[in-house]
Structure formats: C-alpha cells, structure tokens
Amino acid sequence: MSTSKPRIAIVGYGSQGRAHALNLRDSGFDVTIGLRPGGPTEIKARADGFAVKTPAEAVKGAELVAVLTPDMVQPQLYGEVIEPNIAPGACLLFAHGFNVHYEQINPRDDLDVVLVAPKGPGALVRREYEIGRGVPSVYAIHQDRSGNAEALALAYCGGIGGARQNAIKTTFKEETETDLFGEQAVLCGGATKLVQAGWETLVEAGYQPEVAYYECLHELKLIVDLFYEGGITRMHEFISETAQYGALTRGSYVIDDNAKAQMKKVLEEIQDGTFARQWIAEYAAGNANYKAMKQGDLDHPIEAVGKKLRANMKWLANAPQPQAAARP
Ligand code: NAD
C-alpha cells in the first residue's frame, strides 16, 4: 500500500469525522465515508460531496480505517463491522485512546493500530486548516505490524493539518489519561463549575444577574484568548495592576490545596479505571444519570440570562455554529 497516501475510510461524520475528511481530501487523499444508511449525518456527508457507503463496505476497500464515531459505540462497531471486514495488514486509526487503553477493543493481530488526536474540536481542525495553519496534534503507535505504522500516523496527521504544528509523539495511555483529566478537571468540568459558582455568588449577594454574567462567563473568553496567544505571562501584560494584585492574592482562596487534592483524586480515578468503568456502565444502562445531570447544566439560571443577553450581541450571529462547540 501507499504509506504516504493510503486509501482512507472514515467511519463517523461528526465533529472530528467531518473535519478530518474535508482536510484529508484537500490534502489529496482518497476518502470514503462509512455511515449507517439514514443516520443523522449521512445527508451532510453527501452534501459535502463524499462517497458514502455502509460502514462495512467503506472498511472493506480501505488501507486505513479511521474510527471517528462516539467512543461508547466503538467496541460493538469494531466487533461487528470493522474486524470482519478490514483488509489484512490494514491500519486502524483512533482519535482518542480510550477503547484500546481500557481494553474495550483488542485489535486483530495483523493490523497496524495508531492514534492521531488533534487537541481541539473538529470545527477548529477545519478552520485552522483552511487558513493554512493547524491544530496541534499528538500521535501514538499501539501495534506496528507493517513497520510503517509511524509513517502512516504521520501521513494522516499531516493530511489533517496537525503536523504543521508540533506533532508530539505520545502513547495510548498518556493520551487517554491526560485527555480525560483535562476535560474533567480543567477545560469542561472545572471551568463550568468555576463559572457557575462565581455567578451564583454574585447573584446570591444581590447583584444583577446580567452584570454577573458578563463578569463570570462572557469575559472569560478575553482571558482565555490571552492564555492561548501568550500564556499567563500575556494575561499579566494586559490586565490592570489592580486585577493582577487581586488575582495573585485571591486566586488561591478558590483553587486551594483542597482543590488540588481533588484534582489528584480525579486523576487517580482515571488511572485506576474507576472513571472508565463508571461511564461504560452508565452508557450501558441507558444514560439516565448522564442525561439528568446534563439537564441540570442546561436548566441553570445563568443559561437563561445568557440567552437573553446574547440575542443583543449581533456579532455572535457570525460565531461558529453549534458543531464548533468544544467537545475535547
Ligand atoms: P460525534 O458524536 O461528533 O460524531 C459521531 C459520528 O458517528 C456521527 O456521524 C454519527 O452519526 C456516527 N455514528 C454514531 N454511531 C455510529 C455507528 N454505530 N456506526 C457508524 N457511525 C456511527 O463524535 P466526535 O466528538 O467527533 O468523536 C469522535 C472521536 O473523536 C471520539 O473517539 C472522540 O473521543 C475523539 N475526539 C473528539 C474531539 C472533539 O472535540 N469532539 C477531540 C479529539 C478527539
């Protein structure tokens, strides 16, 4: 097979799948999409001009199969569709190490098995590619039967634009554990709770909910943009002396030794498999707790306040559409 331009099947056309497919095609790869007929994203893939086949047919014709469905459906998909159809010696690629690391998928012995994980949501992977940049990506090799697994991972990484930035070599274990930790403790879990608790504190003290929204949620973007461009150093260059002194003396009231001890607990539950077992059991039982807790976030009063305020921020109409919503 061609190591520099393997024939690719992408199974799944959601956040990552669509971005990878569009970027790889623009990079000159032959890309086929595997989707369940009548599934929710089939129309989108066809509208984008891709050949869409059933997952089984797409897998059969490919030299490299990228598994870009939700993590929880991958084990059954692998067992029922991928393993029976994937060509001997082909390359199996994941964008997150979860199923291989926690042994929910044990790939066939003859396959190359690699990971290419962009460190950003799909919409950003596409947007950065279009403007000639790329989202930083990590890659890893789980099985190298052909002797070309690393070259294949790097070809894919280059094709989605990830190698334009530093592609960092990692392991399935490191990618899985750090990705879960980041989204749980800092990016999604931590940030959400920080914003909600800050807003609640101001509103409970009698301040206007709208003013509290701007201070605790809206302005977070300005700070995060500074982090993104130049780290915490850049934030200190741009905020007032008063804000700096307040941050330096009061930040650790909130994120104190106890908060850090809790972060260690989050990490331990990832490392010892507690989190994975709990999430797999929740999914298998129909996601009742997951759905109820998510509804709690959607029903939090800060959401109604924000919806009303954002209706008057006309520039947000041009903001990336929901599919851009970060799903690290
Ligand atoms: P998604 O939920 O956005 O999209 C899933 C796609 O899979 C949809 O097209 C859906 O129709 C399809 N699908 C669902 N069940 C299927 C089945 N049984 N057979 C065939 N197709 C099926 O998923 P996503 O967020 O892009 O995640 C894909 C992978 O990328 C995951 O491993 C995830 O951990 C990883 N990842 C995601 C992000 C992110 O920001 N979303 C970032 C890095 C890595």
Ligand code: MG
């Ligand atoms: Mg302020």
Ligand code: MG
């Ligand atoms: Mg200020």
Ligand code: MG
């Ligand atoms: Mg992530």
Ligand code: MG
């Ligand atoms: Mg993740």
